[in-house]
Amino acid sequence: MGAMILADGVRVAFTDRIGGFGTGPYDSRNLGLNVGDEPETVLRNRARTEAELGVEGAVYMRQIHSANVARVGRAPSGGEDVPDTDAVVTDRPNLALAALGADCPAVLVADPGAGLVGAAHSGRVGTLLGVVPALVAELRAMGGRDPVAVVGPAACGRCYEVPEAMRDAAPEAMRSTTSWGTPALDLRAAISAQLDDLGVKALHDGRCTIETPELYSYRRDGVTGRFAGYVWMSG
Numbered sequence: 001m002g003a004m005i006l007a008d009g010v011r012v013a014f015t016d017r018i019g020g021f022g023t024g025p026y027d028s029r030n031l032g033l034n035v036g037d038e039p040e041t042v043l044r045n046r047a048r049t050e051a052e053l054g055v056e057g058a059v060y061m062r063q064i065h066s067a068n069v070a071r072v073g074r075a076p077s078g079g080e081d082v083p084d085t086d087a088v089v090t091d092r093p094n095l096a097l098a099a100l101g102a103d104c105p106a107v108l109v110a111d112p113g114a115g116l117v118g119a120a121h122s123g124r125v126g127t128l129l130g131v132v133p134a135l136v137a138e139l140r141a142m143g144g145r146d147p148v149a150v151v152g153p154a155a156c157g158r159c160y161e162v163p164e165a166m167r168d169a170a171p172e173a174m175r176s177t178t179s180w181g182t183p184a185l186d187l188r189a190a191i192s193a194q195l196d197d198l199g200v201k202a203l204h205d206g207r208c209t210i211e212t213p214e215l216y217s218y219r220r221d222g223v224t225g226r227f228a229g230y231v232w233m234s235g
């Protein structure tokens with residue numbers, strides 16, 4: 001895990017499994033509550049990660065595969081996740097926004113000129129519902145003019161096998177084929193197309209969760225933890 005600069009004064013980081021307190025299928029830096037891990041362990045992992053990143057606090061979501069966007073101004077006390085939302089936006093420096101995942105991409109956005117950052121969890125359903133376009137619209141409603149984005153690790157379009165009917169019902173940009181020739185979805189390609197349509201320049205962390213042992217993958221492991229993409233304005 002290392003923080004990198006997304007834009008002027010904006011940092012992002014994607015965590016992995018390494019360096020936390022968890023055991024068994026959650027070994028070891030699980031950041032998601034409600035996946036069967038001990039809540040105390042999850043909160044310790046969150047505190048350690050936030051300290052390593054040097055942020056004053058972080059906001060996590062209880063994600064429900066929606067296009068709901070919430071504006072946040074502080075870290076909730078007592079480890080409460082923002083309920084029933086899949087995207088958050090803030091204008092507060094040093095407050096990190098986290099999107100959790102284990103195959104679903106975290107999409108982190110920033111508009112440094114307007115002093116805004118946002119994070120979205122954009123899995124299959126969220127991408128179909130347009131959670132990333134909803135987040136970009138919220139950023140622009142708050143004064144954002146020139147947002148940039150980074151799309152995090154995800155199950156790749158060569159691994160994410162789905163039933164044929166599901167692929168056929170997906171938008172063209174999302175349709176893919178596995179490396180073994182069966183129907184698949186490519187969420188990152190679909191999200192890229194959404195960002196392109198909105199005129200938002202996007203970077204990519206191209207890692208595939210299924211193919212990367214140091215990342216959690218629900219598709220690969222079933223019972224497992226969640227890593228996070230974080231975005232914050234430093235200083």
Ligand SMILES: [Zn+2]
Nearest residue numbers: 156159208211
């Ligand atoms: Zn893959």
